[in-house]
Amino acid sequence: THSTRPQRLLSAVQKNATRGDPSSVVKAIDQFCRQKEWAMNVGDEKGCILDLVVSEVNPTFVLELGTYCGYSTVRIARLLPPHAKVITLEFNPDFAAIAHQVIAWAGLEDKVHLIVGASGDWIPKMKEQFGLNSFDLVFLDHWKDRYLPDTKLMEECGLLRQGSILLADNVICPGAPDYLDYVRRSSQYESQYFKSHLEYTKVEDGLEKSIFLG
Numbered sequence: 001t002h003s004t005r006p007q008r009l010l011s012a013v014q015k016n017a018t019r020g021d022p023s024s025v026v027k028a029i030d031q032f033c034r035q036k037e038w039a040m041n042v043g044d045e046k047g048c049i050l051d052l053v054v055s056e057v058n059p060t061f062v063l064e065l066g067t068y069c070g071y072s073t074v075r076i077a078r079l080l081p082p083h084a085k086v087i088t089l090e091f092n093p094d095f096a097a098i099a100h101q102v103i104a105w106a107g108l109e110d111k112v113h114l115i116v117g118a119s120g121d122w123i124p125k126m127k128e129q130f131g132l133n134s135f136d137l138v139f140l141d142h143w144k145d146r147y148l149p150d151t152k153l154m155e156e157c158g159l160l161r162q163g164s165i166l167l168a169d170n171v172i173c174p175g176a177p178d179y180l181d182y183v184r185r186s187s188q189y190e191s192q193y194f195k196s197h198l199e200y201t202k203v204e205d206g207l208e209k210s211i212f213l214g
């Protein structure tokens, strides 16, 4: 029987990382993706930019769109203060099952709420489900053609407040041109591009950080 890449990534974590040590989980995944098999984690180079933004925002509520194997979920959750939470949406149940185990290996279950479902269905339900008013930080890393519609949906649902930060992965590769155009043109956002590289490669990519001005 053949294993999947996410299953092999999880095995590498269980083999090489220390239970309860989030940084060793991050390191084990980056090592696996550099030495064995590429995978679409935000990676170590863009991950350092993500770390900087999370530390600067010091968020209470984070929304992550696109969990995949939980790499960026662990990167974010390991930096959160007590009682702060990451709510992460994954529509693919196989990815979600792996992510759940990666997050558990890191010992971060108490800071993470992993939902198996699609962003378009769940964004309108966030307030009632989690008793929150708005997100301090949103990390967009799901289907690139969903970045813009989901951003508009978050605006409509009142999930962004003055100062909420959107951080979008892959704005160059694979690219999210309509989203980039929107946040850069809109007077409701102050946008900044952080040039980097596609995870584990020399190809250009970057993160776009956009502050919602309300």
Ligand SMILES: Cn1ncc2cc([C@H](O)c3cccc(CNC(=O)c4cc(-c5ccc(F)cc5)cc(O)c4O)c3)ccc21
Pocket (backbone or CB within 6 Å): 040, 041, 042, 065, 066, 067, 068, 089, 090, 091, 092, 095, 117, 118, 119, 120, 141, 142, 143, 144, 146, 169, 170, 173, 174, 198, 199
């Ligand atoms: C609606 N909804 N709600 C929740 C939700 C969750 C998902 C899944 O997590 C999921 C599944 C498949 C693809 C993605 C998007 N990610 C990418 O496509 C990507 C590609 C590359 C790349 C770059 C160069 C290549 F040559 C190949 C792939 C590098 C990257 O960092 C990526 O993030 C996300 C999907 C829709 C969802």
Ligand SMILES: [Mg+2]
Pocket (backbone or CB within 6 Å): 040, 041, 042, 141, 169, 170
């Ligand atoms: Mg990505």
